[in-house]
Amino acid sequence: MKKLVVAVGALICLPLQAYTLDTDACMGTEYVYNESNKLEKYDPTVHTFITEASEIVYKGWQRIPPTIQNPYQRTHIIVENKSNQTVNFKFSPYHFSSNNGELVAGAGYQYLQKFSASNSPSSVAGAVMPSKTLGGIYFPFSSTSYFFSASMSWETTECLRSKPMMTTVRTVFDQNGQGFSEFYLNGGNAW
Numbered sequence: 001m002k003k004l005v006v007a008v009g010a011l012i013c014l015p016l017q018a019y020t021l022d023t024d025a026c027m028g029t030e031y032v033y034n035e036s037n038k039l040e041k042y043d044p045t046v047h048t049f050i051t052e053a054s055e056i057v058y059k060g061w062q063r064i065p066p067t068i069q070n071p072y073q074r075t076h077i078i079v080e081n082k083s084n085q086t087v088n089f090k091f092s093p094y095h096f097s098s099n100n101g102e103l104v105a106g107a108g109y110q111y112l113q114k115f116s117a118s119n120s121p122s123s124v125a126g127a128v129m130p131s132k133t134l135g136g137i138y139f140p141f142s143s144t145s146y147f148f149s150a151s152m153s154w155e156t157t158e159c160l161r162s163k164p165m166m167t168t169v170r171t172v173f174d175q176n177g178q179g180f181s182e183f184y185l186n187g188g189n190a191w
Contacts, residue, residue: 019051020044026159028058059155060165062191066096067171069107070145075171077137077150079121081129082190083164087156089129091121091137098145106146112136126155141174163190 021030021042030042032050039057042050067075081087095106111120114127114135121127121135129135139148154165166189 021050021056026056026058027161027163028060028154028156031057031059031155055157056159057155057157058160059153060163060191061151061153062165062167064150064152064167064169066147066149067169068098068145068147069095069139069142070098071141071143072174073171074141075139075148075169077139078168078170079129079135079137079152080166081131081133081154081164082166083160083162084131085156085158085160085164086128086130087154087164088126089121089135089165090126090153090155091150092152093122093148093150096147096149098147101147104146106148107139107142107144110138110140112138121152126153129154166190 021032021044023030023042031039032042032047032054034040034047035049042056064077067073069075077091079089081089093106093109095104096102097104111117112135114129114133115121115137119127121137127135152165152167156164
């Protein structure tokens, strides 16, 4: 009995090393499920219950800077999943009055390629983008002038070693019937 008490006492005194995620190993920000099964940003000082078998969700974000929509301008947002894994993509546009800068209801937009009404990046669940696919969001000419910007995000449960998404924003100007010009806001940088 004495040996058992000593053995248990020795085990209690051993320092236990908690498992911590290598937050530099994968692209994106790590999220874990807490004890209430709610997804929250990983914090090694709080999430001490995480093990190697715990599900990790990786997320990345990008914001499209404000651009103009009016009767002479239209915009395409082109998103590519260049990774070898499926990712979930979300898109939230914001429209602002060109008169006072306040949030307004903007003109509609259309989904292209992998995006559709049934695979909508604007839905709560977002759109599923398989590996090596392209999705588009088209803002046609609008009779009302307004500014818009957007927040975009991706998420996956797979550890990606390189940035999975590439986004190009292209705005085309109708120069009074004299042709079109275009520019790229972010040059298609990976994120």
